[in-house]
Amino acid sequence: MATALVRSGLLRTALRGGARNPAAPNRNFASSAHHDDAYETAKWEKITYLGIATCTVLAIYNLSKGHPHHDEPPAYPYMHIRNKEFPWGPDGLFERKHH
Amino acid sequence: MIESQRHSYHLVDPSPWPISGSLGALATTVGGVMYMHSFQGGATLLSLGLLFILYTMFVWWRDVLRESTLEGHHTKVVQLGPRYGSIPFIVSEVMFLFAFFRASSHSSLAPTVEIGGIWPPKGIEVLDPREIPFLNTPILLSSGAAVTWAHHAILAGKEKRAVYALVATVSLALVFTGFQGMEYYQAPFTISDSIYGSTFFLATGFHGFHVIIGTLFLIICGIRQYLGHLTKEHHVGFEAAAWYWHFVDVVRLFLFVSIYWWGGI
Numbered sequence: 001m002a003t004a005l006v007r008s009g010l011l012r013t014a015l016r017g018g019a020r021n022p023a024a025p026n027r028n029f030a031s032s033a034h035h036d037d038a039y040e041t042a043k044w045e046k047i048t049y050l051g052i053a054t055c056t057v058l059a060i061y062n063l064s065k066g067h068p069h070h071d072e073p074p075a076y077p078y079m080h081i082r083n084k085e086f087p088w089g090p091d092g093l094f095e096r097k098h099h
Numbered sequence: 100m101i102e103s104q105r106h107s108y109h110l111v112d113p114s115p116w117p118i119s120g121s122l123g124a125l126a127t128t129v130g131g132v133m134y135m136h137s138f139q140g141g142a143t144l145l146s147l148g149l150l151f152i153l154y155t156m157f158v159w160w161r162d163v164l165r166e167s168t169l170e171g172h173h174t175k176v177v178q179l180g181p182r183y184g185s186i187p188f189i190v191s192e193v194m195f196l197f198a199f200f201r202a203s204s205h206s207s208l209a210p211t212v213e214i215g216g217i218w219p220p221k222g223i224e225v226l227d228p229r230e231i232p233f234l235n236t237p238i239l240l241s242s243g244a245a246v247t248w249a250h251h252a253i254l255a256g257k258e259k260r261a262v263y264a265l266v267a268t269v270s271l272a273l274v275f276t277g278f279q280g281m282e283y284y285q286a287p288f289t290i291s292d293s294i295y296g297s298t299f300f301l302a303t304g305f306h307g308f309h310v311i312i313g314t315l316f317l318i319i320c321g322i323r324q325y326l327g328h329l330t331k332e333h334h335v336g337f338e339a340a341a342w343y344w345h346f347v348d349v350v351r352l353f354l355f356v357s358i359y360w361w362g363g364i
Contacts, residue, residue: 037255044248051241073222
């Protein structure tokens, strides 16, 4: 109990920043120093633009190729498995309708 | 905060949302079972349950935002709660998705004789990993870069840049989901086509579902950033969304390497 009180007292002091020596510099987390964040913001903005540019090129290349057409595979017993009727009918919800 | 309160803890008011969420979950479970066994009224009970859960989520989180943003109950020490809570939440999500990777590896490392003793199973035409899968991976990674951009912008106090960055993050996420939908539509196999289809759609589908949840989470953060809710010192909600988004990113990398690439060639 006593330790808990002391601890919560310490915690409160730490949270308020009360007992801090005014001469000592404010301890910030490494990522929250103001100057660095402006720099990091600009850096990650550039990385994002680079990513978007790369993806755009890839997307144009991909979509211009067209997609291959597949032949219907043979009716192996492990394909198109149906153990019981779905509540909504014969086809799976996200299946392409072949008939 | 009330003047007479001489501690930094948040003593929550009684709330009806835990019990309403529980009742919603009960209705969803019972309604779901009834629906799948073609009982009368099953679909109605299931829809009511889901609506009830969605309503509870909305009003509960609305209350949390009021308590934190408007009433100032989320002091430094109170913020530790959601921070520490996010860690086991994400760890549990990792374990959830690990099960699907495990199922896929189990079935593909020693393919059974019933599927022709090969992986992909005989007769399964797989997607080319160099096409949409290879395009969608950097799209999601760029979205991860954009959320880091937003994070630094918030820390630097650049409020407008942070909104732009979140718009970029969400846009990339929506493009990802669009391409994923296209891939599903064009896929030559379905979830009922052998163990390959089952593991493929279970793993990529649950990942896609997590992407949609993360997108909603980030949209809420974007709106809150626009409204000025998030500050340099206080943006726990955003940080949780960013952690979640990075988790979704990492899962995508593993999906690409193990299921699309290794499992599809």
